[in-house]
Amino acid sequence: MDFYYMPGGSGCRTVIMTAKSLGVELNKKLLNTMKGEQLAPEFVKINPQHTIPTLVDNGFAIWESRVIATYLVEKYGKDDSLYPKDPQKRAVVNQRLYFDLSTLYDSFAKYYYPYFQTGKPGDAEALKKVENAFDFLNTFLEGQTYVAGSQLTVADIAILATVSTFDIVEFDLKKYPNVDKWYANAKKVTPGWDENWDGLLQLKKIIEEMTRTFPAAATSVVMDFYYHQGSAPCRSVIMIAKALGVDLNPKFCNILAGEQLKPEFVKLNPQHTIPTIVDEGFVLWESRAILIYLVEKYGKEDDSLYPADPQQRALINQRLYFDMGVLFQSFYQAVFPQIVTKKPPTAEAMEKVEKAFVLLNTFLEEDEFVAGPTLTVADISILAIVSTFEVVDYDISQYPNVAKWYAKVKEVTPGWAENWEGVQWLKNYMQSS
Structure with a gap:
């Protein structure tokens, strides 16, 4: 069966370990999402959501890693141990799979994706979601060797793929003793662990390259930012500030109600337009001028966002x-x-x-x-x-x-x-x- 994947993808690694557990051979087709290959017409025809992993089994196309994992067990498993048929046991496995998607992996994305893109992790609220997710997982594992019962299931495999991703960014698992103990055992007993780890090492190299290419500027700057969320130019300033790690002190200006015409605002900006920033007394408007100014003042030397060449x-x-x-x-x-x-x-x-x-x-x-x-x-x-x-x-x-x-x-x-x-x-x- 054809398997469209990238080695570093958590969901892709879930499928690889599940297939290894079942003795299923995958015809691996590398799809470089960093280069937009998932948008090629021939792939979109297979998967209109253009996501990986995607599996094509004798013409049947399916995506979403946890769905693929359960499908493989139901079709090719010699028994139901990885995905029990008993309704109650299966319900617990399903609950853990949804927890992995919506809570555990989602917390990783919210906190670490900004770091991969800017060199600066998510905010304190995002970190709290990570900690809460691990607190939940630690509770699930109280007195348990596995996350969804007395034996290894696809829930362990999916969560192992996610937890190991936290591992390569050096998240401290030891603060969660039940998780730490489970992780040590899961690495030993899960078929395909070595390939999972190889994929993570490739991912780590990509992350290191991204953070070298696109580091955030270290700054504690806070500046007033007059804006309206509906305005595209205002939103461009929000995005550049996020890229540079510059904190904006948002001051909502309801242009639909004419607030830009108030004397105090016209005194700041006689053209009475948004976005307008006030940076330690320096007032500037016109979004594109603001973008350049912020990079030149707060970006790294020869920043790729607006290079000196x-x-x-x-x-x-x-x-x-x-x-x-x-x-x-x-x-x-x-x-x-x-x-x-x-x-x-x-x-x-x-x-x-x-x-x-x-x-x-x-x-x-x-x-x-x-x-x-x-x-x-x-x-x-x-x-x-x-x-x-x-x-x-x-x-x-x-x-x-x-x-x-x-x-x-x-x-x-x-x-x-x-x-x-x-x-x-x-x-x-x-x-x-």
């Missing part, structure tokens, strides 16, 4: 001006009226949108990012705008290079979640007003 910088600047003068203008003329007045766009306005996306598609013909091989402030600014087109369900897939870039940049840009919350707010506002 004149040619690289010129290309980034060109894309920023394209964003403001072409892409954002097309949004303002075609989409903004739909949000505010409910008027459909004119044919001329939609033609400008299409021309803007055709140009962006051309820029992305050779490179993964809009201004070269690495993420820059141009990607972040354009990401904020492109994502806002989703408010009116604009079909980005008709521009394949843009669609591929969009899928990738959502994954690697710090602050994407906050950006998406703003997009959803705007969409809800449009639908309810």
